[in-house]
Amino acid sequence: MPSYIAPTKDMQFVLHDVLKVTETGVPGYDDLERDFTEAVLDAAGKVSTEVLAPLNVVGDQVGCVMENGVVRTPEGFKAAFAAMKDGGWTALDCDPEYGGQGMPYVLATAVGEMFVSANMAFNMYQGLTHGAYSAIHAHGTAEQKQTYLPKMVSCDWTGTMNLTEPHCGTDLGMMRTKAEPQDDGSYKITGQKIFISAGEHDLAENIIHLVLAKAPGGGEGTKGISLFIVPKVLVNDDGSLGARNAVSCGKIEEKMGIHGNSTCVMNYDGATGWLLGDLHKGMRAMFTMMNEARLGVGLQGYAVGEAAYQNAVIYAKDRLQGRAVTGAENPSGPADPLIVHPDIRRMLMDQKSFLEGARAFTFWGAHLIDRSRRADDAAAEGLVSLMTPVLKGFLTDKGFETAITAQQVYGGHGYIEEWGMSQFARDARIAMIYEGANGIQALDLVGRKLAQDGGKHVMAFFEMVKSFLKENEGDAALKEGFLDPLKAASKDLQSAAMFFMQNGMKTPNAALAGSYDFMHLFGHVCLGFMWARMGKAAMAALEAGASDTAFYETKIATGRYYMARQLPMTATHLARIQSGADPVMALPAEAF
């Protein structure tokens, strides 16, 4: 069975050596001293390893079962969920006014990575709840907040997000679910929603569904959509649970992975709901928390990859097969361990260099979200908004690739369910699809984010990279391995942006045909930038006489690998982008 150990040390490196969180001046970051974050991360790591990870395979193999409208989660999930609640893990970055601990999002992100690595399907129950909590926190009335938030912070009640219907996913303007206003100010919600993660289960006494529906008078398309709070069990004025609402789970889906999470068809049959936020502004309300939600899915992509990688390393060290081409390294054994072989190394280095870069990128994104919220920093908000589709799209694509590569290290055993590597691949696959399929992320990036606020966020990004390069140009140790490749990659990104500017207006398809490549090109530059910063931080630590030289030297070598072997992809992405719309759009639809 696969195992998982939280990479606490690497997280500490990102928080303190790279982001230097306590020096940022962000309100609330004073708490994040090295010792404190270490204690939190160690405790979260213990829960991940001892409570969550052992349930991961069970969750996959047993899955959720629905009988007579009741959904049962796999054995052990209830106890583990109780342990998460008791440990206060569900409340980590929630508002203290409602029972939260008020920790910064960047710390919750680090903890979240561990929980996802250990058991992605399980962690979704609390992840979805957190999303719903955030929406109510941002848009609810004082009464709504008092009614729902304390119970959601503690996960006594969980939450869901209801967007998709059978005939519409991306294009929510076609939504059919209706909301009819009632005299008492409530609404009757009628319609069917699909793909509702954690829509029904046995982990909580109530489930608070956030449902998009059309109320009269809003006009066509997405303009008519409002957001509603629809509890599974109605809540009495005194906060106690009342009657069962007219919402039910029609079925749970058989999926490729995340079997431990119930993916439900939800039927609303005149269910009682209350407007959340402004009438006909439901899309805006639902997407307020989009940056956070999408960063969370990007995190899922690499976090599952991390778990897969750890097991690939164990197997590569353990499995004896063949001899090193440079001479036996385990002469007393029947063969050398797999890890001596260069192509196995290539696979491990691809995984390791991506994962550590992804972690830094994600933590940086979380830090920018903190900065925008806690310090009202509009530039940080603009920057993370620009990078959100990259965080989601690039990290989930590459995270899945990482899980596939880890599976490949196992050879035939990787294909056998018993060994657990297939589950990582199957689980990671969904992250490329939900919360806006990755093609939609690319469209959001190129069609919306690039030009947002007159393009000032992308200019700020370029400026930031340029400043970094300039500041460090005299650093000979950093130059060849880090700065030169980053400079070249960044130049490719700028050329691509320039191509879109020159061609996008007259030929929108020219930009859109290159959008996916642009998202990946941007992702490589972001990881390259992270690696340059990490390389610098590691060198600085060594220079300052850090005792754990092996850690920092490994960091530098891993960064050099990413720069030498991954960053060259930017040239290919640029070439594809510059080939324009013609090759992509040449055929009439009938030709397929």
Place this chain on the structure above:
Amino acid sequence: MPSYIAPTKDMQFVLHDVLKVTETGVPGYDDLERDFTEAVLDAAGKVSTEVLAPLNVVGDQVGCVMENGVVRTPEGFKAAFAAMKDGGWTALDCDPEYGGQGMPYVLATAVGEMFVSANMAFNMYQGLTHGAYSAIHAHGTAEQKQTYLPKMVSCDWTGTMNLTEPHCGTDLGMMRTKAEPQDDGSYKITGQKIFISAGEHDLAENIIHLVLAKAPGGGEGTKGISLFIVPKVLVNDDGSLGARNAVSCGKIEEKMGIHGNSTCVMNYDGATGWLLGDLHKGMRAMFTMMNEARLGVGLQGYAVGEAAYQNAVIYAKDRLQGRAVTGAENPSGPADPLIVHPDIRRMLMDQKSFLEGARAFTFWGAHLIDRSRRADDAAAEGLVSLMTPVLKGFLTDKGFETAITAQQVYGGHGYIEEWGMSQFARDARIAMIYEGANGIQALDLVGRKLAQDGGKHVMAFFEMVKSFLKENEGDAALKEGFLDPLKAASKDLQSAAMFFMQNGMKTPNAALAGSYDFMHLFGHVCLGFMWARMGKAAMAALEAGASDTAFYETKIATGRYYMARQLPMTATHLARIQSGADPVMALPAEAF
């Protein structure tokens, strides 16, 4: 449920417009007139669509079940297997002396593609049998051939290949299965084999296991290995079935995919076996048919991708979501079909341009095998031997990627098992692993094939591409879209080969660290070469006044896409290769 229609027209194009099979002078190819191959392909296509494809989902969802040592295949498999036998499909390219039809391998490959696309797991029962047939045909005594081959040609008896043991897959030198010689000339085989596809099932009255085992006196490592015929049921002198042999299925594996095929742990408990071929030359005997077997797995990679692609096209035309950025294309409907969106086009073009290139490449490989066998063409043998790891490794990697991309077109529905796209992804995954994991293919290519016979086969390949470029340099229509990109890609391949030559001797790891990238670089050049030839053939057909202009114009546009958007990858692969061993091997094993 997914559907499948055989791409007969495209196969005809490859056979007749590109390879011009009837003009090659290969013995037996005279039969392959356009009308004849069309009739065969149409008939095979009908079986694929009507008999095999409908069983694909059943095979996945029900899978094989073992009870009391008996393995049952999914419902419908028996009848379908009978239909395949009755139609003579199992005998297509087998030796007429043993009941085969003696058709060229290139035709059997085209038919095989259809069967795999329609139902990969099902087709493995006959595919494995064909492999075992080939080994006995090449190495068996006259008596062995008479005893086994007619029944295997008809698939009354099926066959298996037994190589892997729990502790050794790639490194067969560590094999523990023993063969003890008996007085009557037979051997007692004792040991355990794993991952035995079609090891036990209910489709045939006997199963002929080919088993690698160590007989006394052969020395250490793979030198001591011999190959044995071990029938499940012993065969009496008169050909009738006798006693049950001491071989049994210990369990069947739960796998990520190909659930319709039983993957068995096989226990040999002093089972009676007979030497096949020379004593202690078992590896050589087993691998005689390696080019064919590996080409067959490469074919699986893209053939499953083809089925996935066809369904992605259907969904992209059918599913209404969003509006074309250039103006509504389905103004009377609630939205436009997905296929109007550039990023959906990118996905479909990536799939289509790979699949058609892969088909041409595979058929060309099969043709070279025919040429080597039927015309004793050593150059063809050398060339296909060189390209075999590319056919296997590149096509299965890209075939899996194709299935993943097809799944992505479906959005959320792609992740739900009911829609069938997950199965394509899960099934395609195994092809990257078995018959030599793709990293082993890359090692075979760079460590063995490149330098084989003094490097003359790779030089012949370069020469062939160069001649093609030279012959056509005056063709303005071909130049920009096809010849120029092929030239650049081919130059990258030569630079990579040069890098290995200059560095490989003194630093073997420098070559091996780049082996995987070299395999992919080689694959792109092969597909680029195929596309240049297909572009030329399509232009020639148009010039000759072919009536189906849409088909040929589509072919040219699809080729241009591959050249413009896929071939630029060669530069990235070259950059990675030229970064050498250092980034890959920098870390000590403990650093992972």
